[in-house]
Amino acid sequence: MFFHEFALHDDTLDAIESMNFHEATPVQQMAIPKILSGTDLLACAQTGTGKTGAYLIPILDRIPEFPKGQTSTLILVPTRELAQQIDEQVQGLGYYLDATSIAIYGGNKGPEWEQQRKALTQGADIIIATPGRLIAHLQLGYVRFEQIRFVVLDEADRMLDMGFIGDIMNILHHVPDKRQTLLFSATMPPKIRELAKKILHHPEEINLAVSKPAEGIDQQFYLSRDDQKIPLLIHLMKDLEKPSMVLFTSRKSEVNPIVRALRKMHWQARGISSDSEQTERENILRDFKNHQFPILVATDVLSRGIDIDSLSHVVNFDVPRDPEDYVHRIGRTARAANKGTAITFINEQDQPRVMRIERLLERDLPKQSITEEIGLGPAPAWAPPSGKSRHNQRPKGQGAPHKPGPNNEKKPKWHGKKKRSGPPKNSPTK
DNA sequence: AAAAAAC
Structure with missing residues (x-):
């Protein structure tokens, strides 16, 4: 279906064509006619599907x-980068x-506050905001939201996860009830x-949730x-021509150590997390999108919504705790029918999380163990769930994917949360 | 046991 088949004005069609x-x-296809008809909308949809x-x-x-x-449209989003990206699309x-x-978002230490105040008082048509900073402006009393006609909550589940429900209700209090x-x-x-x-009145519903990763992703x-x-x-990257890779880690404390380790191996890498300065975050993301360097190490600040053209690889340095986040993270690659590779590292503790992903995707995922062959010593063996669960349903030695060989013999001993007796720091295994 | 977001 083409855009000119919708009841859109010629100017809008020209703008679409220019993009x-x-x-x-x-x-x-599903949302545009419904929104044009003026009804509220409850949409289950992921980013990268043209949702914006x-x-x-x-x-x-x-x-x-x-x-x-006078401001007519308010769009609320969970992260600053997403606000910026949507603003770029509006522009x-x-x-x-x-x-x-x-x-409108926080973290900036420049003229931004004043620019934001000006745009809010002069009534920019469309405001794209993270909740905290918008509330800071609202409390100062110069924001006029009486003419708002559209409110969009984007990535609403993520905003709720982040505890934004109170902020959202607070903001909606400043917006007329008569709105879409x-x-x-x-x-x-x-x-x-x-x-x-x-907050919705007789909404139309659409459901396009893709709980399955795109076909083009080699997992x-x-x-x-x-x-x-x-x-x-490093081994897996050795034959890659010009990778463009996002490496996700669940902890921001891991971002810099990983960046340093990669640099030591002569890979250009930079890192992004909420600990980075906001201008730094923006510069790094811009440079990465422009392919100025091959590896971006990031926390889940980038796992949702962020569009990066021609990303060849996503690496999960650890397995995300929420199985849905696995799909989100790897969905950054293989966009728009391209191909991409998703590499996930599984350590001992992360194995139960992989099983949850397998349940979500309703299939077994093929686990490899190549550390032995490349001289790094034994990897943890893939183990079926330990006897912690209600029943021991699976008879020993059956059913679960199982790798025979030396891996089963000497498992590294990990009793506590952290390895206390590992190899000494800075000893490159070679 | 994490991440994100306002000052």
Whole structure:
């Protein structure tokens, strides 16, 4: 289905064409007519599916109806980078449409606060905000949201995870009840249903949740001790021509050590987490998107929503605790029918998480163990769930994927949370 | 046992 088949104004179609969009994605096909019809929307959809365009296009189509100098659209998002990315898309689409917008978020130590205040008082058409900073402005009393006609909650499940529910309700208190509200969420847990019931009026629902990773992703799993991960990664990268890789780690304390270890091995890497300065975060992400360096080490600050063109690899340095986040993380690659590789390292503790991912994807994932052959010593063996669960359903030696050989004999002894007796620091295993 | 987000 093509965009000119929707009841959109010519100006909007020109703007869409200028962005080189031609065919509408499934979420756009479903959402655009419903949003144009004026109803509230409860949408289960992931990023990378054209979700942003699905709500921006019909909203931008109606912007000319609203008086200039008064904000008509408020978009709330969980992370600063997502706010910025959506703002860039509005700027792209809105260029010919005379729509003004601004991303409002915290962490900046420059003229940004004043710019934000100005845009809010002068009534930019579209405000894209993270909740905390917007509330800071709202409390100062100069924000006029009486003319808001559209409210979008993007990545709503993530915002709830982050404890933003109170902030969201607070912000909505400043917005007229007579409005069109669009709620987008990657998952539909009871909490989201509850929120939807509170803030949506007779919503249309669409469901495009892809709990399955895209076909084009080659998913690889490697059993590995923590101290084997860097040399294993170096080995896996040795024949790559020009990789563009995001390496996820669940802890921000791991970001810099990983960056340093990669640099030591002559790979250009940079790191992003909430500990980085905001301007640094923005510069690094921009440079990475422009392929200025091959490896970006990141926390889950980037696992949702962020679009990076032609990402060849996603590496999970550890297994995310929420199985859905696995799908989100690897969904950064193989976008738009491209191919991509997702590499996940599994240590002893992370094995139960892999099993949860297998349950979510409803299939066994093939685990490899190559540390022995590349001279790094034994990896942890893949083990069926320990007797902690209710029943010992699986008879020993049956059913579970099982790797025969030396791996089963000498397991590294990990009694506590952290290895206390490992190889000494800075001893490159060679 | 984590991450994100306001000052």
